[in-house]
Amino acid sequence: MNPKVPDGPLEYKWRNYQLKSQLINPANKKKLNIIVVGSGLSGAGAASTLAEMGYDVKCFCYQDSARRAHSVAAQGGINAAKNYQHDGDSVYRMFYDTLKGGDFRSREANTYRLAELSAPLIDHFVQQGVPFAREYGGTLVNRSFGGVQVQRTFYARGQTGQQLLLAAYSQLYKMVRAKKVTMYARSEMMDLVVVDGKAKGIIVRDLVTGQLKRYAADAVVLATGGYSRVFRLSTLAIGCNGSAIWKAHKKGAFFAAPSFTQIHPTALPQSSEAQSKLTLMSESLRNDGRIWVPKQKDDSRAPKDIPEDQRDYYLERRYPSFGNLAPRDIASRAAKERIDAGYGVGRLKNAVYLDFKHAIDKFGLDTIKDRYGNLFTMYKKITGIDAYTTPMLISPAAHFSMGGLWVDYELMTTISGLYAVGECNFSDHGANRLGANSLLQASVDGYFILPNTINNYLADEIKVDHPTTEHPEFERAEREVNKHIDKILAIKGSKTVDHFHRELGKIMWQECAMSRTKEGLENAISEITKLKEQFWKNVKVTGNHDEMNTELEKAYRLSDFIELGILMCTDALQRKESCGAHFREEYQSKDGEAVRDDKDFSYVSAWEYNSGNFTLHKETLKFEFVEPIVRSYK
C-alpha cells in the first residue's frame, strides 16, 4: 500500500506536494467533467470549489435538497488552531491531540494537514456568512471539547453543522446559478462504472420515477458520509447508508478499518423496540454538565433526592485531569461499565445522568440558556422533560464511522480517478475521532484538499478520450442494478425490511460496538451470514421499481449493510489489540483500559473484496515525528 506521502518535514509536506503537483489551465478545466456523489459539507464544498475552478460538475443527493445532508445535524462545533484564546494552542498541538485521540492509528502527514488547514477554514466560513458565536467586542468565541485541554472549538449555538452546511449549500447553489454545477436531488447512486481500471461514471436511480440513468465523467468523488445505520439505532439520519462506498468496494476500492466506529457517549437512551433513532445531545454539554450515577445499585430515588455524597461522578473519579471532557470512546465505555454493573438510571436502567445544576448555580440560568438553549429545547420536545430543573438522561449510541474507503494522501481510493472525501473515507481520525473534528475534516477535504489534488490526476485525463455512457461497462452496470432490484422485488417473502434491519442492528450492537470478543465476533459473522440468507429468501417489498418506492430504497440499502456488517466483524476479529474505539475484551489492563499492540498492529487494515471474501492488505504506519505513547487521560 503506497499512501504517497510527500517528502520533507511535517510542516512542509503539503506545501511540497502542491509545488510538485500538476496544474491544468482554465481553458482545459472546462472540458473535464467531475461527478460528486453526496451534497453534505464535503460534497457541497468539493462541488462548489471544483466548479469555481472551472470544472464541469454534476452533484447528486438522495434527499429532496442538498440542504438536508446529515452534516446539518452536527451540533457542537468545529475545531481550528487559531489560538485566539491565547492558551498555548498551535497547529502542532492540534495535530498531536488528534493523533493521540485516534490512539496512533492514523497517518501523521494527513493528520498534520488537517490541523494546518483548520485556521484558514474558519476564515472561509466567516466570509461565507456563518454566524459564529461572538464576544461583545465582535471577536470569535471558543469552547472546549473532549480529549483536549485548550479552547479551540468554534460554534454557532448548538447548530454549527447546520450553519456550515447551509453556507456550503448556498455556495453550491451559487454555482448552480452560474451553470457550473448541475444538481440532481432525489437521485441515488446505484453503482460505480469502472472502465479499464479507472472510475468513469455512475448508475443513478431517480427516486421519483424509479428510472435508472447513466452519467459519465473524468473522475468520480464519493462524499456519502458514515455508515453507522448498520447498527440500525444510531445518531444518524434514517436515510444515511453505506451503499455507494460498498458498491465502490465491490468494484475494487479497498475498505479501511471498517470496524472503527465511534460510540457517542451522550445520546438519548432507547425507550422502546419501535424506536427508529437515537437523538444526539452535543458533546459540548460536557463543558458544563457533570455526568454521574448513584453510588448505590438500583437506586430508585429521584435524582434531586440523592445527596452529593451518594453520587458517583465516575469520569471525574477515573480521569481527574480530563474529567467530564474525556474523549468519546473512553466516556462511552465508562458509561457502559457503570450501566452493566447495575448502576444505570431511567426506566430501563440504561442511562446515566448529565447534570447542569452546578453550572446553573455558578454561571446563572441565562448563561446556560445562551450556550445550550436549543439543545435543552430539543430535549424537552422529545422527552417532555425540563432539563434545567432535573438532570438529562443520556446513554451511548452508534455515531461516527472512522473507517471508510482507504485513501492515499491525495484522497484517491485504490481505483484510479475515484476519490473519497469526508466521513466516507478513512484518513485522519485513526481509531477514535475527537469531538468537533468531523465538520473540520469534511470541510477541509472538500474545500481545500481535493480541489488541489484532483488536478494531478485529471492533467493526464485531458489527453485521453472522454468516456461516454454508450460504453459496454455502463450497459453491464445498469443491467446488474436492474437484476439486483428485480431480485429483491421477486422474493415476496413474509418479513419486512425493518424486521431484518432490527435483527442486524441487534447483532452488531451486541458484538461489534463498544466491547468486542473473539467468540462474539465469530458468532456475529455466522449470525449475519444466516440473516443474509434469510433476507434473500424471505424479505417482502411491495410496490414496483418504476415508481417512487420508499420501501424498495430501504431494502437495497439494507442488502448492502448486511454485507458490510460481515466485513466490520471480520476486521474487528482480525485486530487482536485494543485501540481507541476498538476495544477487545481480551486486550485490556487490570483497571479496564485499552492495551494497544504497536509491535504487531501499527498498520491500517485495508480490505479487498474478492467475490464475497475479504483479503487483508496492510499500510504500515510510520511515525517519523511522533513517538506513540500509551494514551492516558488520567
Next chain:
Amino acid sequence: MRVNFKIWRQENRNAQGEFKTYEVDGLTDDMSFLEALDQLNEELVLKDEKVIAYEYDCREGICGQCGVFINGRAHGPHPNMTTCQLHMRSFKDGETITVEPWRAKSFPIIKDLIVDRSAFDRIIESGAYISSRTGSAPEANAIPIPKEIADKAMDAAACIGCGACVATCKNSSAVLFTSAKINHLNNLPQGKAEAEKRLEQMIYQMDLEGFGNCSNTGACEIECPEGISISNIAEVNSSWLRMKLFK
C-alpha cells in the same frame, strides 16, 4: 394505544388523490408520530399493500425534510415543532388523526404525503450567498461583528427550510422563509456588498414561483419549528421600501 390514521393517498403528481383510513393498534405514548407511521407501513407491507410515502431524514428536528399537516396544523398540534419531534403522547387513545401533505400551489404533490419544495432551492439560488471564492477570505477576526448582530443573524439563519410557514399561510406565502435568509446575510458585514441585489432578486424569484403575499396573520411564526420571528418580514418590507424610494 390505538388510533385511526386518515391519510391522503395519491399515486403521483397527476393522479387524483383521496383519504384512506387505517387503524393502528399496539402503539405506545413514547413512540414518535413517524414511528407510528413506520409501524403502519410495516403492517401494510404484510397485507400486500403499497406503503405510504412520507418524508423524513434526521428525525431530530434539524434537516427540515419531514413535514405534514396533522389535524389541520402544520407539524401537528404543538407550536414550534417538527413532525419528527411529535410523540404519540400528544394524541388520545382511539383518536382519528388526519394527515395531509403541505397544500400550496408552489409545492406540488409528488406522492401521498411528499411534496416538491424545490421552489425554495431556486429562491436560495437567486441570491442567498456571498459571492466570494474558496481561498479568498480575509482573517476571521479582521472584521469584528458585535454579538448583537451575530445573534440576530443567527436567529434568522436557523431556518430549516421545512415549508411549514408556506403550508400554514392562507396565502401560501414564502415571505418568512425568504426574509429570514435575506436578513441573515444582509445583517452581516460580509453580506452588505450584495444586500440590495440579494433583496431584489430573492423577492423576484419568490414571486415568480407563485407564492402568495403576506397579510400579517402571524400563523407562520407560530408553526415555524425554529420560532423565526415575523419581524423579519417587517424588516425586509422596510428595506424594500427604502430601496425603492431612495434609489
